[in-house]
Amino acid sequence: MLIASGYLVIGLILLIFAADKFILGAAALAKHLGVSTMLVGLIVVGFGTSAPEMVVSAIASFKGNSGLAMGNAIGSNITNIALVLGVGLLITPMQVKSKIIKREMPILLMVCLLALFLLLDLSLTLMDGVILLISMLGVTLLLGFLGVNESKDSYSEEIESEYDLNIKMSHAILFLLMGVVVLPLASQLMVIGATDIAQYFGVSDLVIGLTIVALGTSLPELAAIVASAAKKEHDLAIGNIVGSNIFNLLGVIGISGVINDYHFSRRFLMFDYLYMVILTVFLFIVSIYFVLKDRFVSRLIGLVLVLLYSAYMIWLFVSKAT
Numbered sequence: 621m622l623i624a625s626g627y628l629v630i631g632l633i634l635l636i637f638a639a640d641k642f643i644l645g646a647a648a649l650a651k652h653l654g655v656s657t658m659l660v661g662l663i664v665v666g667f668g669t670s671a672p673e674m675v676v677s678a679i680a681s682f683k684g685n686s687g688l689a690m691g692n693a694i695g696s697n698i699t700n701i702a703l704v705l706g707v708g709l710l711i712t713p714m715q716v717k718s719k720i721i722k723r724e725m726p727i728l729l730m731v732c733l734l735a736l737f738l739l740l741d742l743s744l745t746l747m748d749g750v751i752l753l754i755s756m757l758g759v760t761l762l763l764g765f766l767g768v769n770e771s772k773d774s775y776s777e778e779i780e781s782e783y784d785l786n787i788k789m790s791h792a793i794l795f796l797l798m799g800v801v802v803l804p805l806a807s808q809l810m811v812i813g814a815t816d817i818a819q820y821f822g823v824s825d826l827v828i829g830l831t832i833v834a835l836g837t838s839l840p841e842l843a844a845i846v847a848s849a850a851k852k853e854h855d856l857a858i859g860n861i862v863g864s865n866i867f868n869l870l871g872v873i874g875i876s877g878v879i880n881d882y883h884f885s886r887r888f889l890m891f892d893y894l895y896m897v898i899l900t901v902f903l904f905i906v907s908i909y910f911v912l913k914d915r916f917v918s919r920l921i922g923l924v925l926v927l928l929y930s931a932y933m934i935w936l937f938v939s940k941a942t
Contacts, residue, residue: 624816631809632836638806639672639840642799648792670867671799672837676807677872678879680829685815686882690744691829692837693872694896697865698830699838701899702929708845708857709922715915716858716907724862725904727759732900735869736893742884749877756870810836826884830892831936858907865900895932899925 673696677689708714734755738748787795810833818828841864845857876882910917 624813624820626813627809628813628817628832628836631806631811631813632839634802634806635672635676635810635837636839636843638799638802641795642671642803644787645792645795645797645799648787649789649796652789652792670864670871671803672807672840673868673872674875675803676810676833676837677876679804679807680811680825681876681879681882683811683815684880685811685825686744686876686880687824687826687884688811688814688818688829688833689876690873690882690884690888691826691831691892692833693868693876694892695830695834696838696868696872697896698892698899698932699834699929700841700861700865700868701896701903702925702932703835704838704842704845705858705861705903706922706925706929707842709917710919710926711846713916713918714858715910715917724763724859724866725907728862728866729900729904731755731759731866731869732897735873736889736897739884739889739893742886742889744873744877744882744884746878746881749874749879752870752874752877756867756874759866759870826888827936831933899928 673692677692680686680689680692735752738744738751814828814833815825817832818825841860844860906917906921
């Protein structure tokens with residue numbers, strides 16, 4: 621148990637470090653190659669913040685722990701909305717100004733419903749994975765096309781102020797390679813530790829993926845939203861969460877399905893996945909309401925989200941759902 625916990629903690633520390641370097645290197649390299657700041661924010665940052673979930677889930681699926689992979693994807697989305705955004709709102713009320721973020725909100729909702737439709741047969745298959753990965757490519761190309769033709773708005777301005785992309789190309793490539801090398805190693809340690817912990821407590825790897833691993837891989841988003849909220853960079857804070865959740869559903873689950881088939885219980889679909897969908901719809905409705913009213917999303921909403929996350933965690937550990 622002590623060794624497993626050590627693997628999990630060391631893997632988590634390395635994962636956060638590697639993900640940070642990967643995002644910085646990828647974003648800086650994109651700028652050196654002449655990619656617009658808007659495009660960097662929409663694709664590189666969104667994809668980069670999901671890199672920990674993608675690598676952890678890929679390693680888990682290769683090792684036959686597809687439950688951990690699936691739990692990581694859904695648990696990360698729940699954590700991003702309920703805990704990460706909730707904490708950000710408790711720090712400061714936020715307002716969505718960027719039309720980019722407003723456009724990504726309905727995309728996230730549609731992606732949730734697409735994945736739900738594919739998973740209704742209680743299995744994740746190779747075909748499901750292929751469809752999700754093709755959809756990820758389509759969304760990426762769409763956001764890329766729109767980003768190239770988009771004029772600068774509050775989102776791109778916040779990206780420029782948050783990320784120092786003026787590093788040398790050689791340093792950007794070094795950071796990118798560092799992330800590519802360290803991310804799988806860190807993920808391997810996390811998967812080993814998480815699996816051993818699951819066996820020790822007698823719970824499924826799905827539950828561990830929904831809780832400990834999901835929280836760990838969402839720490840980069842948590843750190844990002846705390847920093848963004850403190851700097852009043854509201855669009856960047858919310859944009860990172862929306863982009864990350866889109867890539868989690870399409871990329872993380874898609875990669876898992878391509879690597880290994882996975883069959884799960886109706887309880888997982890009717891509670892865990894449905895809980896994520898409800899949170900996504902709640903985020904969508906709240907955003908639309910406060911955008912139309914031209915008001916800041918209040919700390920009360922943040923408190924509600926944190927309480928919903930706490931209730932979900934308590935339910936999981938009390939019931940040991942599988």
